[in-house]
Amino acid sequence: MDADRRRGHRRRAAAGMEPARRDRYRSSQLGVAPRRGIRRRGGAPCGSSGGRRRAGDRDAALRTVMTGASPGGPWRTVVVDDEPLARQTLRLLLAREADFAIVAECGHGADAIDAIRRECPDVLFLDVQMPEVDGFEVLRRLEPGTVPAVIFVTAFDRYALQAFEQHALDYLLKPFSDERFAIVLERTRVRLRERTFASMVGRLSALLSATEAQERRQLVVRDGGRTVVIPHDEILWIEAEDYCARIHLRERTFLVRDSLRALGNSLDRSGFVRVHRSAIANVACIREIEPLASGDQRLTLSDGTVLKVSRTYRAYVVNAVGKRSRA
Structure with missing residues (x-):
């Protein structure tokens, strides 16, 4: 009888509470911690705008396109x-x-x-x-x-x-x-x-194409505990270092835990070219290409860096430089 009386008292007490307080009360009776905002890895709550600014900008642009012309006049x-x-x-x-x-x-x-x-x-x-x-x-x-x-x-x-x-x-x-x-x-x-x-x-298609192209012109990498967004035009070249890759920028370098192949797939194909099995170069930074006696070639970048061009990739390099000169 005492147990039934206590359960009835708890039910009446919970019924008179506000919904949020009632949920916390019931959870405590079940021995379960009250549910808070679910957090993503890294500590940001679900629905948080942290780290999603580009997506927010794109959504705003989409809303502009969709509301820019009224299908009903005047x-x-x-x-x-x-x-x-x-x-x-x-x-x-x-x-x-x-x-x-x-x-x-x-x-x-x-x-x-x-x-x-x-x-x-x-x-x-x-x-x-x-x-x-x-x-x-x-x-x-x-x-x-x-x-x-x-x-x-x-x-x-x-x-x-x-x-x-x-x-x-x-x-x-x-x-x-x-x-x-x-x-x-x-x-x-x-x-x-x-x-x-x-x-x-038509405008929506053009906007999505422009947005996709803009995202392709940026490389997102992890640097320790940070996520770094690197514009493609700041990259001079990338070289393989064991299972990692070193990204050479105009002012500094980044050593990232990504393979050269993975980084190459993330780059704009028209802006970068594989020059060697262990190196990728920014086509816009190539200043000079000259042949070597071995049949290979070497190229000089805008910062003075000299890279070897293997015979395997020679045709790709010449084609990429030619396309850029005609653009």
Whole structure:
């Protein structure tokens, strides 16, 4: 009875505690130490930002790419028509749409070309028949890659085929109904979202490639109890020392517990070349190569270091130096 009474007292006491305190109380009753933040090797708690700055920078850059262009507008719009009433009609219809914003109106083709180059619009409502510079000529004068989504607006249906040959998104035949205008706008929205996502994918791919290239231009090694990040352009050459490797920088050297093969696999292949079974050189630091009577070669680095180039690796060295001179 006494044991049951004590257990009941402990359950009631635990029920009245705050969750964190209750967990510690129960753990102590079971003889288990209360759980703290799990720590990684080296003492940093899980989720800690220590040692992860580059990953954080990359994530921030990714967020910038993903939020840099909204797939829902507002879409920058230019209206071009030599009739003021036609421009007013388009202006009033577009004013109802929250995802379209008129950034320029033009009554002449020449003005339209300047406005498109200046404003870089997403959408262009373009009249076909205008004095001096018509709608087709406007598009011909624009630089490749700067032409927005084009919707031709005209009172003459004979231009329809030529409009679509100019890769027009759609065609509005004056006078048009509100229903027809709504259909054209919805089709335009779909195309603009496709363009936006394609652009985001392209920029994301370029960012990841640049990030990967940046990471490849750094060598991460252990120096005693420290982790050292060495930019590739600071490395002159690396030599094997038994089961270790010595990295020669411009100002100092590092002896690391890595094989020459392992370090070579971590280096940018286009920036470093194996010159001997026991040495790797930075191609950018090679200043001179000269033949030896034995059939081997020797090269001189920018700091005056002379390395032997074995016959096995001679072709690789010559090829690497040649590629760099052509770059």
